[in-house]
Amino acid sequence: MYFASDNAGPVHPKILQALVDANDGYAMPYGDDDLMTRVRDQIRETFEAPEAVVYLVATGTAANVLSLATLTQPWQTVFCTPQAHINEDECNGPEFYMGGAKLTLVEAPDAKMTPDALCARIEGEETRGVHGPQRGPVSITNVTERGTVYSISEIKALSDIAKIFDLPVHLDGARFANALAAANASPAEMTWKAGVDVLSFGGTKNGCMGVEAVVLFDPKHAWEFELRRKRGAHLFSKHRFLSAQMAAYLEGGLWLDLASRANAANARLCDGLRGTGGARFLHAPEANMSFAGWTRAGHQRLHDAGAKYHIWDGQLEGDNPQEELTARMVCDWSATNENIDRFVELVHG
Amino acid sequence: MYFASDNAGPVHPKILQALVDANDGYAMPYGDDDLMTRVRDQIRETFEAPEAVVYLVATGTAANVLSLATLTQPWQTVFCTPQAHINEDECNGPEFYMGGAKLTLVEAPDAKMTPDALCARIEGEETRGVHGPQRGPVSITNVTERGTVYSISEIKALSDIAKIFDLPVHLDGARFANALAAANASPAEMTWKAGVDVLSFGGTKNGCMGVEAVVLFDPKHAWEFELRRKRGAHLFSKHRFLSAQMAAYLEGGLWLDLASRANAANARLCDGLRGTGGARFLHAPEANMSFAGWTRAGHQRLHDAGAKYHIWDGQLEGDNPQEELTARMVCDWSATNENIDRFVELVHG
Amino acid sequence: MYFASDNAGPVHPKILQALVDANDGYAMPYGDDDLMTRVRDQIRETFEAPEAVVYLVATGTAANVLSLATLTQPWQTVFCTPQAHINEDECNGPEFYMGGAKLTLVEAPDAKMTPDALCARIEGEETRGVHGPQRGPVSITNVTERGTVYSISEIKALSDIAKIFDLPVHLDGARFANALAAANASPAEMTWKAGVDVLSFGGTKNGCMGVEAVVLFDPKHAWEFELRRKRGAHLFSKHRFLSAQMAAYLEGGLWLDLASRANAANARLCDGLRGTGGARFLHAPEANMSFAGWTRAGHQRLHDAGAKYHIWDGQLEGDNPQEELTARMVCDWSATNENIDRFVELVHG
């Protein structure tokens, strides 16, 4: 019963097999491997973007910080939500890679920016000439850090605002596959057709070992990105083992299958929690992550049974067994119905 | 009728004379001039801080960014108000000098942090181990950017919170003299006795040509500060001309006289504006800066008479002469009663 | 016949198997996996350093830049050879991670610093107070970038110089196993017993997929290192797959077996090249890398047969078939006698 995160689950057997298969003698290092050619083709086809350039790195934070650094001047500010991974969970990595640029936080109920709030924040910058930070890119996260999902039209509404001010748009898609599965849209529709310029395309949380693609829909910053990746120490010598993961991940739509599985697992979990005696939800659970509250007694039962997940707003230890504590739960592709149902049962007591 | 800022007024004659006097043959460069020895003594005495180390730079932003860089690790975050100069008016200079550290904004009605809000923000960081930014210094601005003034006990309450978390405290005192004059306290009381570790001590806005002192009450970072100043290109070769300004500024309490004069000018201005048909104030005008609203017609009269100040929330041009627009006004030491009274008259029409 | 680099060869089957074995359900992310506990124990035992702290990253450049950033202040300079990877092959990554510190190049015949040259360079810095860069760590590479190896006493002689000036010592051990196999010494003897403070301990070039350990013999910078790793985007969520590689690499001395194999392969290659009609060596080939010159005609034969290696000082294309061109050849653990002998035969023609 492991629902703590999708970053700690197993690698899908097909992806593991791809690593084994790739271990065949020598291969050109640093991204010049044949598998990378295949990955490039797969991504261009998947995204209907024949001009896009594609680079692989091993962590989601690397994908984000290198993307943002490529889009941002050090005297600019990035518009994002307070809950964004780039704000809360990257230990100032974006600021480091951007050479001291900053983040301007846009209020975001359920971790989703509204076009009005975004517009107001953008208008609030560049009001004092050389003195204040200059406007930089808009960074959107989908699936959000609260498990909600932007629809295609919501992304488009935000990027339309960005375009008014001639600002580029970055999409943090650490859970892009889950968002896509939830939004029932095509990869192109959620990205360049909706105004996204650069995508952090996650693999690690969805069945890979450690690989993320950065997709630059406009190739003009390609060489700069390569230099930034190298300088950031993120260029792999035995790069074929990144390529092999990504190739297997994309092959035959495995990435969407796995995301759909994770989303379905989360839906089953939430349905169960909503049942008799059930849980209160903090946000609409639209993909593979949910925030729900129930009694401390329920948490205690789960804890005793070895279930893993985060208590979001309190401590297991406490006097009042009826007090409600919120859990954050994430399902990955490997969550089983058996574990989900047992988890739900324990909540209900 | 110049009330646009205290950064554009004349240098006080005594300070100008000090520059002329200092121009006597050769002097050791880079801060080894005899006048700097005098400044060091003056500041230690003024602040009752015999161990303090003192450095001079030419701009307030330099004083702030070097102070913060010395107190902050790149993976930390500085707690300050949204209105702080370091957030709004230094074009990411703090982030640049701190190597990518960030600012966490603490809600601040009238540009003053409350201890509760500060505490909540500090508690909100370092909740996710290595992933989030680590807690860094608290930076307080006095006089605030909205013309309000922290009392000694208010500063102490904030630094008490900082000390609970073992965080250093920086005071941005670009208008320190004005704050002190308003708070009716001693320099020591508003700084180290109230828990302040490092002070940006302004001279430029209060009758100097361009000089600010950084006072490190704990000398342990002295050498690091010197290296940071040099590396930031802020070490003057003909340093005696910084020293000369600061020495004259401190001599005989000139700095407090000038600040008192500026505060009194602002009080006269505000009293006038409060009169019949008068103005609405956005914040309590406690030092030498005020924010007051009156009709567009009043603004037009001032504009036609050549008065200089900032309209804070709108445009002079507009259809409705009765619409209220807020002005930001700043008095420096050289403001005359004649100009103030004429300004007030024009507002009232 | 692949002798272009040891960064492009296959992963050893035991290490690949370890990845497969590690893929068993869930594991704590971000270095809290059980395998990492084992790695920590293995390294402490291997290095006879029970206090050492150990961190894993995926690239050699990451190991170097994070190590140096932890040891260096931005106003300091690192002493290294012109040929060092940190100078020539990391695209300013060290300068980026160190916040703008610089490298002072120490003359190094055969890519090995002499104590005298190092001492002279250290003495040459800090001669102008605050104006010049301050002295920072000494960074030694073993195996060097020219295939030569520092003996234990040579490392000690350099670190003795460093200690005179109270400077820390970093060892870039991307090929540490090969150096150790060549020097016939214990891990402790080549590191902390010889004055090394921080080690970049390579795995990738010697049979791993992508893993390097950073070993801090003094634990005082441990937490800072963790923050720097995270901020640099080098902290893996599915960290167990780094741990698994390193655990298998260390298990039963596999790492030294593989390095010995690579060194022996190189020795066989060099012996062959030295034979009748043979090659001229640029540097003494002491580990698994060699630089030797022979005729263009010989290079052409190798090229036609599909052999891969770098021509170091010229172009294959040219008029004079008797002109000598130097080759850089690197053997990894998987080099076969058959390929080596065939390569040699083709050189001799």
Place this chain on the structure above:
Amino acid sequence: MYFASDNAGPVHPKILQALVDANDGYAMPYGDDDLMTRVRDQIRETFEAPEAVVYLVATGTAANVLSLATLTQPWQTVFCTPQAHINEDECNGPEFYMGGAKLTLVEAPDAKMTPDALCARIEGEETRGVHGPQRGPVSITNVTERGTVYSISEIKALSDIAKIFDLPVHLDGARFANALAAANASPAEMTWKAGVDVLSFGGTKNGCMGVEAVVLFDPKHAWEFELRRKRGAHLFSKHRFLSAQMAAYLEGGLWLDLASRANAANARLCDGLRGTGGARFLHAPEANMSFAGWTRAGHQRLHDAGAKYHIWDGQLEGDNPQEELTARMVCDWSATNENIDRFVELVHG
């Protein structure tokens, strides 16, 4: 008898008077003062460069680091001499402002790069794709740090090399006036006509209090420069006092008069030293700085008489009164014949 540096002498009376004159009521801050308009016109006329943009800062290091940061990407390397101020005397300021770019040192007898050495160094970079630093600007210093002067044709020869590789050229002209006076050329001839893109144009060492102009002959980076200056904390609020210095400095050719005076003083000094029993010169003294050697006894006599200059290669204290020690001497505009002759007399004994 002060020959230690031209950075410690007095401000010329006309420049001091200009500061007094500028202190007339209010002036627009941050470079919008009327005097700056005049400075801009003066520089464009002086340099025959109507499109050039001009910015003022207070230190020579600020002029250099901001210029270089504007011309250099963080993954590039700047070509300069080992003796360059940017390498030896700015405490890693260039690396800080350039975001971690590095310097590649070009061998330079008498502190002057030769075209061949420059070309070889440029060719030596960018030989390893994404792995090594990329080629960045060439930075030339005139007057050099050893008192030698590049002729117009020598500067042109270097910038011709730079242009072959499409690299921009920066000229560190902390002593530009002295170089021009020595080379007997026009400002345009020594800068844009000779291929210089950005000039650090010094005032401080030549009779100003603290002002340097940055001249960008191509205006395309103007706004970026302004943001970098602000972010670096080098934008003055009371900017008119920078403008006033520079305007007076340029007015009626004062800057060239002062430089000629300093150069003539140095020539007199060197002629005197060359006399009977005289001194050995390390470099040809072509402007206002000289390096000459004489006996310790001579140094002792100077020391006893209170003369100030740097002993370059040894210590005054020593057993052998006949041992030769080299002095570095710099004349500024205010050096008197009387002091020079007395200095020479004391050397000769």
